Amino acid sequence: xxxxxxxxxxxxxxxxxxxxxxxxxxxxxxxxxxxxxxxxxxxxxxxxxxxxxxxxxxxxxxxxxxxxxxxxxxxxxxxxxxxxxxxxxxxxxxxxxxxxxxxxxxxxxxxxxxxxxxxxxxxxxxxxxxxxxxxxxxxxxxxxxxxxxxxxxxxxxxxxxxxxxxxxxxxxxxxxxxxxxxxxxxxxxxxxxxxxxxxxxxxxxxxxxxxxxxxxxxxxxxxxxxxxxxxxxxxxxxxxxxxxxxxxxxxxxxxxxxxxxxxxxxxxxxxxxxxxxxxxxxxxxxxxxxxxxxxxx
Amino acid sequence: xxxxxxxxxxxxxxxxxxxxxxxxxxxxxxxxxxxxxxxxxxxxxxxxxxxxxxxxxxxxxxxxxxxxxxxxxxxxxxxxxxxxxxxxxxxxxxxxxxxxxxxxxxxxxxxxxxxxxxxxxxxxxxxxxxxxxxxxxxxxxxxxxxxxxxxxxxxxxxxxxxxxxxxxxxxxxxxxxxxxxxxxxxxxxxxxxxxxxxxxxxxxxxxxxxxxxxxxxxxxxxxxxxxxxxxxxxxxxxxxxxxxxxxxxxxxxxxxxxxxxxxxxxxxxxxxxxxxxxxxxxxxxxxxxxxxxxxxxxxxxxxxxxxxxxxxxxxxxxxxxxxxxxxxxxxxxxxxxxxxxxxxxxxxxxxxxxxxxxxxxxxxxxxxxxxxxxxxxxxxxxxxxxxxxxxxxxxxxxxxxxxxxxxxxxxxxxxxxxxxxxxxxxxxxxxxxxxxxxxxxxxxxxxxxxxxxxxxxxxxxxxxxxxxxxxxxxxxxxxxxxxxxxxxxxxxxxxxxxxxxxxxxxxxxxxxxxxxxxxxxxxxxxxxxxxxxxxxxxxxxxxxxxxxxxxxxxxxxxxxxxxxxxxxxxxxxxxxxxxxxxxxxxxxxxxxxxxxxxxxxxxxxxxxxxxxxxxxxxxxxxxxxxxxxxxxxxxxxxxxxxxxxxxxxxxxxxxxxxxxxxxxxxxxxxxxxxx
Numbered sequence: 001x002x003x004x005x006x007x008x009x010x011x012x013x014x015x016x017x018x019x020x021x022x023x024x025x026x027x028x029x030x031x032x033x034x035x036x037x038x039x040x041x042x043x044x045x046x047x048x049x050x051x052x053x054x055x056x057x058x059x060x061x062x063x064x065x066x067x068x069x070x071x072x073x074x075x076x077x078x079x080x081x082x083x084x085x086x087x088x089x090x091x092x093x094x095x096x097x098x099x100x101x102x103x104x105x106x107x108x109x110x111x112x113x114x115x116x117x118x119x120x121x122x123x124x125x126x127x128x129x130x131x132x133x134x135x136x137x138x139x140x141x142x143x144x145x146x147x148x149x150x151x152x153x154x155x156x157x158x159x160x161x162x163x164x165x166x167x168x169x170x171x172x173x174x175x176x177x178x179x180x181x182x183x184x185x186x187x188x189x190x191x192x193x194x195x196x197x198x199x200x201x202x203x204x205x206x207x208x209x210x211x212x213x214x215x216x217x218x219x220x221x222x223x224x225x226x227x228x229x230x231x232x233x234x235x236x237x238x239x240x241x242x243x244x245x246x247x248x249x250x251x252x253x254x255x256x257x258x259x260x261x262x263x264x265x266x267x268x269x270x271x272x273x274x275x276x277x278x279x280x281x282x283x284x285x286x287x288x289x290x291x292x293x294x295x296x297x
Numbered sequence: 298x299x300x301x302x303x304x305x306x307x308x309x310x311x312x313x314x315x316x317x318x319x320x321x322x323x324x325x326x327x328x329x330x331x332x333x334x335x336x337x338x339x340x341x342x343x344x345x346x347x348x349x350x351x352x353x354x355x356x357x358x359x360x361x362x363x364x365x366x367x368x369x370x371x372x373x374x375x376x377x378x379x380x381x382x383x384x385x386x387x388x389x390x391x392x393x394x395x396x397x398x399x400x401x402x403x404x405x406x407x408x409x410x411x412x413x414x415x416x417x418x419x420x421x422x423x424x425x426x427x428x429x430x431x432x433x434x435x436x437x438x439x440x441x442x443x444x445x446x447x448x449x450x451x452x453x454x455x456x457x458x459x460x461x462x463x464x465x466x467x468x469x470x471x472x473x474x475x476x477x478x479x480x481x482x483x484x485x486x487x488x489x490x491x492x493x494x495x496x497x498x499x500x501x502x503x504x505x506x507x508x509x510x511x512x513x514x515x516x517x518x519x520x521x522x523x524x525x526x527x528x529x530x531x532x533x534x535x536x537x538x539x540x541x542x543x544x545x546x547x548x549x550x551x552x553x554x555x556x557x558x559x560x561x562x563x564x565x566x567x568x569x570x571x572x573x574x575x576x577x578x579x580x581x582x583x584x585x586x587x588x589x590x591x592x593x594x595x596x597x598x599x600x601x602x603x604x605x606x607x608x609x610x611x612x613x614x615x616x617x618x619x620x621x622x623x624x625x626x627x628x629x630x631x632x633x634x635x636x637x638x639x640x641x642x643x644x645x646x647x648x649x650x651x652x653x654x655x656x657x658x659x660x661x662x663x664x665x666x667x668x669x670x671x672x673x674x675x676x677x678x679x680x681x682x683x684x685x686x687x688x689x690x691x692x693x694x695x696x697x698x699x700x701x702x703x704x705x706x707x708x709x710x711x712x713x714x715x716x717x718x719x720x721x722x723x724x725x726x727x728x729x730x731x732x733x734x735x736x737x738x739x740x741x742x743x744x745x746x747x748x749x750x751x752x753x754x755x756x757x758x759x760x761x762x763x764x765x766x767x768x769x770x771x772x773x774x775x776x777x778x779x780x781x782x783x784x785x786x787x788x789x790x791x792x793x794x795x796x797x798x799x800x801x802x803x804x805x806x807x808x809x810x811x812x813x814x815x816x817x818x819x820x821x822x823x824x825x826x827x828x829x830x831x832x833x834x835x836x837x838x839x840x841x842x843x844x845x846x847x848x849x850x851x852x853x854x855x856x857x858x859x860x861x862x863x864x865x866x867x868x869x870x871x872x873x874x875x876x877x878x879x880x881x882x883x884x885x886x887x888x889x890x891x892x893x894x895x896x897x898x899x900x901x902x903x904x905x906x907x908x909x910x911x912x913x914x915x916x917x918x919x920x921x922x923x924x925x926x927x928x929x930x931x932x933x934x935x936x937x938x939x940x941x942x943x944x945x946x947x948x949x950x951x952x953x954x955x956x957x958x959x960x961x962x963x964x965x966x967x968x969x970x971x972x
Contacts, residue, residue: 184748190727191705192762192815193735202761206752 024286025279031286034278041272045092054082056089057240065258075260077251086242087264091272093237094244097157098223104162105169105223106216112166113173113212114204117181118196124174131170139164140229147235157236161227165219172215176208210287217280221273228269244269302473302506303330303353303391308366310348310357311576320577321364322348324530327603330474335500335507337521337538339514341830342801343573345530350476350510352376354391355383370474389419392467396479398459402451408462409447412469419470434465439495455919457488461495468499475500475507481516485692486857488919490901490911493519512830514557515903518542519911526550529574529584532603536611539907544609545628546618548589554628556835558864560902563884564631565842565864568835572800583615591617631864634842644851645681645704645819646720650674650713652696652703652875671925672711674699674875681819686845686852688866688883690859690898694919696875697855701821704853705740706730718818736766739812743824745804749796755782755807756792762814781810785840802833806840813844822854826861838865859902863887871895873930874923881956890968892958893936928961936970938962 025031060080068075074083116124143160150156180186181204189199230236231245239246244265251261305328311321323345330336330353340346351358352368355375368375370386378386387393395401402411409431416427435443438461451459460480467475477496481489497520500507511517517524517538524541526534526549534547545551552569559566571588583589583596596616603612653672674696681687689697702708704715706727715723717734724730739762742748749758759778763769769777779789785806796804805825812820822841826834842865845852856862862869863883870880871892879892886895893915900912914935923929927943934942941961950964951957958964 184742184744185750187707188740188742188748188811189761191707191735191738191740192765193727193730193732194761194765198765202753202757203750206750 021283021286025282028282028285030278031282034275034280034282037271037275038279041091041095041275044088045095048088048092052085052089054085056081056085056242058082065254065261067258068260074264075258077247077261078254078258083247083261083264086247087244087268089242090244090247090265091268093154093241094224094227094231094269095272097154097161098220098227100158101161101165101223101227102216102220104159105166105219106212107166108162109166109169110173110208110212110216113170113175114177114200114208115196116170117174117177118200118204128170128174131167134164134167139226140233143226143230144233144235147230152235152238154237157227157230161223165223165226169212169215169219173208173212176211177204180204180207214280214284214287217276217283221276221280224269224273224276299334300332301329302332303368303370304328305349305353306367306369308349308352308368309364310345310352310361311364312361314577318577319364322361322530322576323352326366326530326532328525328532328535330506330508332473332506333500333504335497335509335520335522337509337511337517337524338527339511339517339524340527341512341573341832343529343576344527346510346512346527347478349527350478350508353474353508354387354393354476388415388472389470390472391474391476392470392472393476393478394460394463394467394480397483398463398480399451399456399483401463402459404451407448407450408454412447412462412466415466415469430469434468435462437468437499438462438465440465455488456484457492457917457919460484460488460492464492464495464499468503468505471503472505475505477507477509479511479513480509482511482513485917485919486859486903487692487897487901487913487915488917489516490903490913491917493903494911494913496520513903514542514554514831514905518905518907519903526553529579530576531584531614532612533585533614534611535603535613536609540609540611542905542907544622546606546609546611546621547613547615548591548617548621549585551621551628552588553832554905555630556832557905558835558838558858558860559629559631559904560860560863560887560899561904562629562631563863564633565839566631566835568839569832570836572802572830572833585615591615591620593617632839634846641683641685643680644683644718645853646714646716647677647679647681647700647704648714648716650677650700650703650715651711652699652708653711654699671923672875673923674703675923677713677875677877679870679877679880681851681853683818683851684845684849685867686854686865687868687870688854688856688862689870689872690856690862691872692857692898694874695872697872698823699875700872701740701823701853701855704819705738705821706735732766736762736815737818738821739815739817739819740821740823741805741808741812741825744828745801745808746796746828748808749804749811751796753795754792755787755794755796755799758796758807759811759814762811766815777814781814784813784844785810800833801829802836805829805833805837809837809840809844813848813850817850819851819853822852824856825854827856827858834861841865859887859898860904871898874920876923876929877959878930879956879958881952881954885952885954885956888954889971890952890958890964891956891971892930892960893934893962893967894930896971897933897935928959936962936967 026035058081063076063080065078066072066076072082072084074087077083112127116127143164146160147156186199186203189203227236228245231243232249234249236245237243247265248262255262305326308323308326309321310323311319314320326349338346338350355368355378357363363376370391412431412434413427416422416430422430431447432443435446440446440458440461454462481492484492493516509517509520521538523536524538525532526547528549534541534545534550541550545554555567556569557566569588574584582598583600586592586596601614601616603614605612651672652674677700689700691697699708703710703725706725710725717723723734756778759781760774763774763777778792782789782791787803787806826837829837844850854866866883868881869883869886871878871894873894878894879886897915900914903911915933918933920932924931927945928947931937931942938961947959947961949957949959952964960967
C-alpha cells in the first residue's frame with residue numbers, strides 16, 4: 001500500500017510542478033497576455049457553437065455586406081452571413097487540426113531525433129540526409145500535391161501537416177540529445193547494460209523533454225499560419241465551413257468597401273498566433289531554456 | 298612596516314532571495330594587503346573566497362551587491378567608482394590571472410597580439426618598443442623561444458603555457474596587485490609546480506603584491522606569506538603562512554589540514570563531519586558549530602569575533618582556540634586501514650592490453666581490424682587480486698581512464714585480453730557481455746553533477762540498477778534503496794530529493810550507492826574525489842574504505858593525485874603515455890628507488906607545509922603522443938642515459954621491496970642516484 005502512496009505523492013508533485021510553471025509563466029506581463037489570449041481562444045472554440053447568434057451557413061441576399069451594427073456586430077459578408085458568428089467559429093477547425101498536427105510532429109520528430117542522436121553513426125547520417133532532403137522541398141507545394149491527391153479532410157491534413165512540421169523538430173531533438181549524451185549518467189547507464197530503449201525512456205527523455213516541448217509550441221503557431229495559408233489558397237477546409245483563412249480569401253476582394261469582413265478573421269488569426277508565440281516564449285523562460293533569463297551568479 | 302596597498306573594511310556582499318530576504322555571501326570581512334606581500338585566500342567551494350577576491354578589484358558579480366563596507370585601494374573606494382574610473386585601475390594597478398587561461402584567451406588571435414593589446418591599453422610605448430616588451434614578457438614567464446611563440450594561437454599551446462601567457466598579459470600593465478583565481482587548478486601536477494615556482498619568482502622579482510585564491514592548501518603553502526582562511530563567508534583564521542599551516546588554532550583549519558592526504562603518511566586522512574552551511578541558513582551562533590568537535594553551548598548562541606593572538610600574530614574566530622594550541626603533533630596522524638589478504642585469488646587480469654583511438658580505415662573496418670602501430674595504450678599487464686585497491690596514477694593523457702573504460706567495456710581493446718574470474722575472457726564489446734558480468738563491474742565517475750541524471754530523484758537513480766539486475770519492485774525495492782542509503786550514511790528522506798538539492802559530497806555518496814546497488818565484485822573509480830572539497834574528499838575516501846572492508850569489493854582507483862592514491866590504495870601502477878612505468882605495493886612505490894617518472898611526480902606534489910618545497914627535476918613539456926620506439930618517458934626523463942632509451946623498450950626490473958620498475962638503469966644504480 002505504501003508504494004501506492006509514493007506514486008500518488010509523485011503525481012501530486014507533477015501537478016504541483018505544472019502549476020508552478022504556469023505561475024512563473026504568468027508572472028511576467030508578456031506571458032500573462034499570451035496565456036490569456038490562448039485560453040480565450042480555446043474557451044471560445046469550445047463554447048462557440050452554443051453562443052453563436054446566427055447560423056454560420058445561412059445565406060441571405062437581404063443582408064449582404066452590412067456594416068457592423070447592433071444586430072450584426074462584425075457586419076455581414078458578401079453572401080449575407082454573419083461575420084461575428086463565422087469568426088468565433090472559424091478558429092475551431094484551425095485549432096483542432098494544428099493541435100493534433102503539432103502533437104504528431106512532436107512525437108515522430110522528437111522520437112526520431114532522440115534515436116538518431118543516441119545511436120549516431122551511419123543510421124544517423126542516412127536519416128539526417130533524408131530529413132535534409134525533405135527540408136529542401138517547399139512544404140506548401142508538397143502540401144498542395146498531397147491535398148489535391150487525397151482531399152482536404154482533417155484525416156489527411158493532420159498527418160500531412162504533422163509530417164512536414166516534424167522535420168525541424170528532428171533536428172532540435174537530435175541536438176538536445178547530443179548535449180545530454182556526453183554526460184556520465186548516460187555512460188553509466190550504458191555500462192550497466194541498459195537497452196537503448198530504456199536509456200531513451202529513462203535517461204534522455206526527461207532531460208530533452210523541455211526543449212522539445214518548447215520547440216513544439218513554436219511549431220504550433222507556425223503550423224496555424226501554414227494551415228490558414230492552405231485555406232487561403234483554397235486547399236484547406238472546404239466551404240461553407242467557417243475558417244479564418246478561407247474567410248480572408250473570400251473577403252479580400254471587397255476589402256476597400258467591406259473591410260469588416262476581412263478584419264475580423266485577421267484579428268482572430270493573428271491574435272491566436274501572437275498568443276501562442278508569447279506563451280511558448282514564457283514557457284521556455286519558465287523552464288530555464290532561454291539563456292537570457294539564466295541567473296548570472 | 299610596509300605600505301598597505303589595499304584594505305578591505307567590514308565588507309559584506311549579498312543578494313536578494315526570491316522571497317525578498319537579504320542573504321549575505323560575505324560577512325564583515327576585513328583584511329589588508331601590504332606591498333610586496335602574497336596573501337593566500339583559502340576555503341572550500343562556496344566559502345566566498347572568489348567573491349572577496351573579485352571585490353578587491355572592484356568587481357561584483359551580477360545579482361550580488363555590496364551591503365556595507367569598503368574596498369580601499371590606495372585609500373580610494375573601488376566599490377564606489379564609476380566604470381570609467383575602474384577601467385583606469387584594472388590592468389594597470391590591479392591585474393587578474395584567471396583560472397582557466399585556455400578559456401580566457403581569445404582563440405582566434407595570436408598570443409603576441411593579445412599581449413600587445415594589453416600593452417597598448419596600459420602603456421604609452423610605440424610599436425617597436427612594444428614588440429621588444431612582448432618578447433621580454435614571454436621570456437619572463439619562461440616560455441621557450443619567445444619570438445616564435447608570439448605568432449602562435451592559444452590552441453597551439455599546452456595548458457601550462459597558456460597559463461604562462463595569461464601571467465605575461467597580467468604583467469603587461471605593471472600592476473601593483475595581481476589577483477590569481479585558482480591559477481593552477483586545472484593543470485597537471487608537474488606543470489602546476491612549475492607555474493607556482495614561476496609565480497613565486499615573479500613576486501620576488503617585481504615586488505608585486507599577490508592575492509592567491511585557491512581551495513588547495515598545498516598550492517597556497519608554496520606561494521603565500523600570509524594566509525586568510527574563509528568559511529561560510531567569514532574570515533575564520535588569518536595570519537603568517539607558517540603559523541597557520543603549522544599551528545592552526547581554528548578547529549576548521551585544523552580539521553582541513555588533517556583531512557588532506559599526505560605523501561609521507563600511509564592510511565586515510567581523518568574527515569570532518571557534515572558540510573558547509575548554505576548562505577542565509579546561519580541565524581545565530583558560530584557558523585562552524587555543526588561540524589566542530591570543540592563546540593560548546595556557548596558557541597551555539599553566540600558568534601565569535603575575530604580575536605588577535607599576539608604570540609602567533611594571528612587573528613582567529615573561535616572561543617575555544619586555546620584548546621588547539623600545541624596540538625600540532627596530531628596533524629601528522631592518519632587512520633590505518635585493514636590490510637588485505639595477500640593470498641587472495643586474482644579476479645581480473647589485463648593481459649597485453651592495447652587500446653587505440655585511431656580511426657579505422659575503410660578496409661580494416663570491413664575486416665574489423667584496428668591498424669595502429671603506436672596505440673594510445675600499449676602492453677598493459679596487471680593482475681588484480683580480490684579485495685585489493687589498485688590505483689592507476691599518471692598525468693592527463695597517461696591512458697588511465699582509457700584503461701578503465703575498456704575494463705568496463707565502453708572502449709574496444711585493440712589487442713590483448715581482459716580476463717575475469719577463473720580466467721574467463723571478457724568480450725571487449727559491451728553488448729556481448731552477459732548481464733552477470735555487467736553487474737559485477739561497476740563504475741563511479743569523477744563528477745557527480747554529470748553522473749547523476751538531474752531529472753531523477755535519488756530513489757529513481759538507485760532503483761535503476763536494482764530493477765535491471767534483480768528485478769525488484771514495490772516494497773522490496775524501497776527497502777533495498779533505504780539499505781543502500783544507510784550504507785553510504787544518508788537518511789531515508791533523501792529518497793525524494795533531486796541531485797541539485799544535494800551537496801557535492803552527498804551527490805557522490807549517491808553515486809557510490811548506485812554502484813554498490815549492483816552488488817559488484819569490482820568497482821572502477823574514475824577520479825572519484827577530484828571534484829570534491831578536501832574535507833568531503835576525506836569523508837568519501839573513508840566511506841569507500843569502510844564499504845570495501847565490509848563487503849570485500851575490489852577497487853580499481855584512477856587518480857592524478859599521488860597523495861590520495863597513497864591514502865587509499867594497496868598497490869599502485871604508474872602510467873606514462875599509456876605505458877606502465879612502475880607497479881608495486883603502495884608503500885614501496887612511494888619509496889626510492891623508483892622509476893624516473895615516479896620520481897618526477899613525487900617531487901612535484903605540493904604538501905601543505907611551507908618547509909617541503911617541490912623538486913622540479915623534469916621539464917613540464919606536454920607530449921602529444923607516445924614515442925614509437927624505446928622508453929615512453931624518453932622525452933622528459935631527467936636520468937636519460939643515451940640512445941638505448943630511444944631505441945629499446947626498457948626491461949622490467951624487480952626491486953628488493955617488490956616493486957617492478959621499467960627502466961634501462963640498473964635498479965641498484967637508480968637507488969644510489971636517488972638517495
